[in-house]
Amino acid sequence: MTDDIKLSIAVIVGTLLLLVGIVGVAKVLDKTSQVPIDQTIGDRRNFKGNKDAANVIVEFSDFECPACALAYSTVDQLIADYPSDLNIEFRHYPLPQHTKATQAAYAAEAAGKQGKFWEAHDWLFSNQAMWQNAEISAEYFYDQFGENLSLDKDQFIGDYNSSEIAQFVDTDLKAGQNLRISSTPTFYVNGKEYAGVLQYQDWVKLLSLPDKPTITSSPTITPEPTK
Numbered sequence: 001m002t003d004d005i006k007l008s009i010a011v012i013v014g015t016l017l018l019l020v021g022i023v024g025v026a027k028v029l030d031k032t033s034q035v036p037i038d039q040t041i042g043d044r045r046n047f048k049g050n051k052d053a054a055n056v057i058v059e060f061s062d063f064e065c066p067a068c069a070l071a072y073s074t075v076d077q078l079i080a081d082y083p084s085d086l087n088i089e090f091r092h093y094p095l096p097q098h099t100k101a102t103q104a105a106y107a108a109e110a111a112g113k114q115g116k117f118w119e120a121h122d123w124l125f126s127n128q129a130m131w132q133n134a135e136i137s138a139e140y141f142y143d144q145f146g147e148n149l150s151l152d153k154d155q156f157i158g159d160y161n162s163s164e165i166a167q168f169v170d171t172d173l174k175a176g177q178n179l180r181i182s183s184t185p186t187f188y189v190n191g192k193e194y195a196g197v198l199q200y201q202d203w204v205k206l207l208s209l210p211d212k213p214t215i216t217s218s219p220t221i222t223p224e225p226t227k
Contacts (some may be wrong), residue, residue, distance in 0.1 A: 040058040040191060042175065042200040043113065048087075049079055049083050049087045050087055055086050055189065055207050056087045056188075057188070057199065058091060059185055060092075060184045061090060061092070063094070063101050063104035063121075063125065064095075064100055064128065065101070070197050071197045072122075087224075090174040093181060093186070094173065102169060103136050103137075104131065109169065110141075110155065110159035111145075114155065114156065116149045120145060131144070141160070142157065160161055181195075
C-alpha cells in the first residue's frame with residue numbers, strides 16, 4: 001500500500017471519527033437541555049396567555065439584568081400578537097451580582113397580591129436604569145408605581161416585607177438552581193432550554209406560529225451569567 005493511499009485512508013477515518021464525535025456531543029447537549037415540563041413550571045401565579053395552549057414558555061428572569069429587559073419587549077409583543085397560542089409563565093432568578101434584583105422581585109410579587117404583577121413587571125423593566133441607581137424599599141416602589149396602579153399602600157408594604165413573598169421568590173430561585181441555570185434570561189419552551197435573547201422572528205419560527213412581523217429585530221445581546 002502506497003503512502004498516498006495510507007494517508008487518504010487515515011484522513012477518511014479521522015473525518016468519520018470527528019463526525020461521530022460531533023453527533024455524539026450534539027445528542028448529549030440536546031439531552032441535557034430537555035427536561036420534563038413539570039420540572040420547569042411553578043405554581044403558575046404569574047402567567048399570560050392561554051393556560052391550555054400547546055406552547056408552554058417558562059421564563060427565568062432577573063429584573064436587574066439588561067438582557068432580561070431587552071427580552072421583555074420581545075416577549076411582550078409576542079404574547080400580544082399570539083394570546084391564544086401561548087402560555088407564558090414568569091419565574092424569578094435574581095443573580096447574585098444584582099444586589100437589588102431580589103427586592104424588585106418582592107415589589108412585583110407584592111403588586112401581584114393585588115392583581116397587578118404584570119403592570120409592576122412592565123414598570124420594573126421599563127424603568128430599570130432609574131431604580132437601579134436609587135435607594136429602594138417598599139415605600140420607594142409604592143411611590144413610583146403603587147398609587148398609579150391603585151394599590152393599597154399598607155397591604156403592598158406588608159406583602160413586600162412578608163415571609164410569604166420571600167418564599168415565592170426563593171422557591172423560583174431554587175427551582176432554577178435545580179435546573180442548573182447559569183444565566184438570564186433562560187427560557188424553557190415545552191421543556192426545551194433556550195438561554196439568551198431570542199429575536200421575534202426566531203420565536204415565531206421556533207413555535208411554528210403564523211407570521212406576524214409587527215416589530216423589528218432586537219439587537220443581539222448575550223445572556224448575563226451567574227457570578
